[in-house]
Amino acid sequence: MSLINVENLKLGYDGKCVVEGITFTVNEGDYLCIVGENGSGKTTLIKGLLGLIGKLGGTLEYADVLSKNHIGYLSQRSEHMADFPASVREIVMSGFLNNRSFGFRYSAFEKQTAEKVMAQVGISSIQKKNFSSLSGGQQQRVLLARALCATKKLILLDEPTSALDPIATSEFYSLVKSLNKNGITVIMVSHDVTAAVRNASHILCLSQAENFYGTTHEFMHSETGRRMLVSDCPCDDCQHLSCKEVRFNA
Amino acid sequence: MLNVFNYSFMVNALIVGVLIAVCCALLGVVLVLKRFSMIGDGLSHVGFGALSVAAVLNFSAPLYFSLPVVMAAAFFLLRITQNSKINADAAIAVISSSALALGVFLASVNGTNINLQQYMFGSILSISETDIAVSIALSVVVISLYVLFYNKIFTITFDETFSGATGIRTRLYNTAISLLTAVTIVIGMRMLGTLLISAMIIFPALTSMRLCKRFFTVVVTSVCVSVCCVTAGLLTSFTCEGIPVSSTIVLCNLLLFAVFSLLSVGKKLINKKKSN
Ligand SMILES: Nc1ncnc2c1ncn2[C@@H]1O[C@H](COP(=O)(O)OP(=O)(O)O)[C@@H](O)[C@H]1O
Ligand SMILES: [Mg+2]
Numbered sequence: 001m002s003l004i005n006v007e008n009l010k011l012g013y014d015g016k017c018v019v020e021g022i023t024f025t026v027n028e029g030d031y032l033c034i035v036g037e038n039g040s041g042k043t044t045l046i047k048g049l050l051g052l053i054g055k056l057g058g059t060l061e062y063a064d065v066l067s068k069n070h071i072g073y074l075s076q077r078s079e080h081m082a083d084f085p086a087s088v089r090e091i092v093m094s095g096f097l098n099n100r101s102f103g104f105r106y107s108a109f110e111k112q113t114a115e116k117v118m119a120q121v122g123i124s125s126i127q128k129k130n131f132s133s134l135s136g137g138q139q140q141r142v143l144l145a146r147a148l149c150a151t152k153k154l155i156l157l158d159e160p161t162s163a164l165d166p167i168a169t170s171e172f173y174s175l176v177k178s179l180n181k182n183g184i185t186v187i188m189v190s191h192d193v194t195a196a197v198r199n200a201s202h203i204l205c206l207s208q209a210e211n212f213y214g215t216t217h218e219f220m221h222s223e224t225g226r227r228m229l230v231s232d233c234p235c236d237d238c239q240h241l242s243c244k245e246v247r248f249n250a
Numbered sequence: 251m252l253n254v255f256n257y258s259f260m261v262n263a264l265i266v267g268v269l270i271a272v273c274c275a276l277l278g279v280v281l282v283l284k285r286f287s288m289i290g291d292g293l294s295h296v297g298f299g300a301l302s303v304a305a306v307l308n309f310s311a312p313l314y315f316s317l318p319v320v321m322a323a324a325f326f327l328l329r330i331t332q333n334s335k336i337n338a339d340a341a342i343a344v345i346s347s348s349a350l351a352l353g354v355f356l357a358s359v360n361g362t363n364i365n366l367q368q369y370m371f372g373s374i375l376s377i378s379e380t381d382i383a384v385s386i387a388l389s390v391v392v393i394s395l396y397v398l399f400y401n402k403i404f405t406i407t408f409d410e411t412f413s414g415a416t417g418i419r420t421r422l423y424n425t426a427i428s429l430l431t432a433v434t435i436v437i438g439m440r441m442l443g444t445l446l447i448s449a450m451i452i453f454p455a456l457t458s459m460r461l462c463k464r465f466f467t468v469v470v471t472s473v474c475v476s477v478c479c480v481t482a483g484l485l486t487s488f489t490c491e492g493i494p495v496s497s498t499i500v501l502c503n504l505l506l507f508a509v510f511s512l513l514s515v516g517k518k519l520i521n522k523k524k525s526n
Pocket of ligand 1: 013018036037038039040041042043044045334
């Protein structure tokens with residue numbers, strides 16, 4: 001079932017266009033990676049999908065099951081979180097807020113869900129700790145848990161590994177992959193094309209010249225994909241053809 | 251000491267002082283954590299400019315002029331900080347020093363009916379019935395907002411983009427916070443003066459964050475710190491005649507900040523020893 005349908009979407013700030021001609025579809029269970037150079041408008045697209053900025057043209061349709069209250073979002077970590085006085089648990093629980101308007105206390109069901117989510121991302125043991133005392137990888141897991149509290153269907157991640165060391169990065173990628181296997185649809189912005197190709201089911205590549213959208217396999221065989229990937233495509237078709245070419249050219 | 255309550259101006263000062271202290275602490279936690287402390291400073295300078303203009307124009311109640319002006323400025327400064335194209339720190343510094351310069355200029359040209367010293371450093375004698383009424387209303391609004399929307403305030407302060415993405419109306423909250431800050435500053439300025447009112451907003455939050463590691467405890471401790479400092483400052487200034495109350499309040503804040511910092515260093519040393 002399609003969750004998000006985007007056609008010829010145009011986005012920008014103050015009427016000035018940043019990206020245009022974006023077309024893609026996200027189905028339930030997909031893992032879509034958005035790649036592209038710095039400044040190509042990946043974050044802008046995420047903001048558009050979240051409804052934080054209005055569109056300048058085109059269509060952006062959400063399935064009815066996906067009301068605004070059911071999107072989990074993992075923002076780029078901002079520096080003022082570094083000294084914020086809050087426990088891991090407090091932050092995870094704040095993901096539930098979209099479903100309520102008042103109140104101090106969380107329901108028993110919400111507490112239960114939070115426990116489950118924290119176990120899922122492996123932060124149960126540190127839930128009483130101070131957020132600012134955690135490592136970058138742990139902080140990112142906490143924010144992921146919060147996003148999971150806000151959603152049952154779709155999470156959007158904007159360069160979640162940009163401040164992580166290689167080990168934490170690969171752990172984070174496999175965590176997201178396992179969530180995806182458990183049925184959560186993932187849209188992730190990444191500058192790491194190799195990792196994107198390894199994990200994602202679909203790729204959207206934003207670029208000045210022409211945007212690419214297709215399955216990961218199509219991407220690896222496309223002009224754009226070949227230009228961005230240094231390593232060989234593992235599939236049988238191209239053992240002998242295009243990838244060799246790429247290697248010579250590179 | 252007991253005869254403090256025989257002086258009605260002291261009773262007024264204590265009422266307004268404590269109420270403003272509570273508001274400053276509550277709003278200050280949010281402003282400091284959101285990196286908006288500059289707004290408080292900017293608003294107090296704009297407030298000074300507005301009071302001078304009101305004095306030159308011979309308004310009988312300058313409050314009714316400075317309140318809307320500072321609230322408009324709060325709205326404007328908030329927009330500046332949220333616009334990524336503008337260097338917000340520099341812009342706020344320019345606006346606040348210009349407002350201060352205009353105020354000093356008008357006060358000096360006009361000369362006779364403005365007491366510059368009182369505007370700059372405040373006074374406990376200038377508190378009126380209106381101030382009491384406004385500060386009661388203000389603290390009722392601020393406290394009930396905190397109680398009703400505690401969780402939302404926490405989330406928005408921690409991560410505005412996430413809150414916006416999940417459908418919380420972050421703009422409304424930001425605007426409310428800055429308008430309430432504007433009112434707090436205009437009322438607090440009478441007692442603390444232009445130059446020192448922003449310390450009331452920044453100090454309690456910083457002090458409590460030395461020791462407290464939870465949002466809730468930071469909020470509660472800030473309020474306690476703020477109220478203690480204002481009370482101690484007022485009583486000191488009352489006993490030692492001639493010292494402006496703003497200086498004693500801010501020095502009390504500084505003292506508590508130092509004490510909390512020492513305690514936090516001590517706590518770290520003890521924790522280190524334990525883990526060794
Ligand atoms: N708030 C903003 N106002 C105006 N222009 C912006 C804003 N945010 C980003 N831009 C512009 O939009 C372009 C794309 O930015 P962004 O979407 O952040 O790129 P990416 O995330 O792909 O690196 C950049 O050229 C940037 O200057
Ligand atoms: Mg980006």
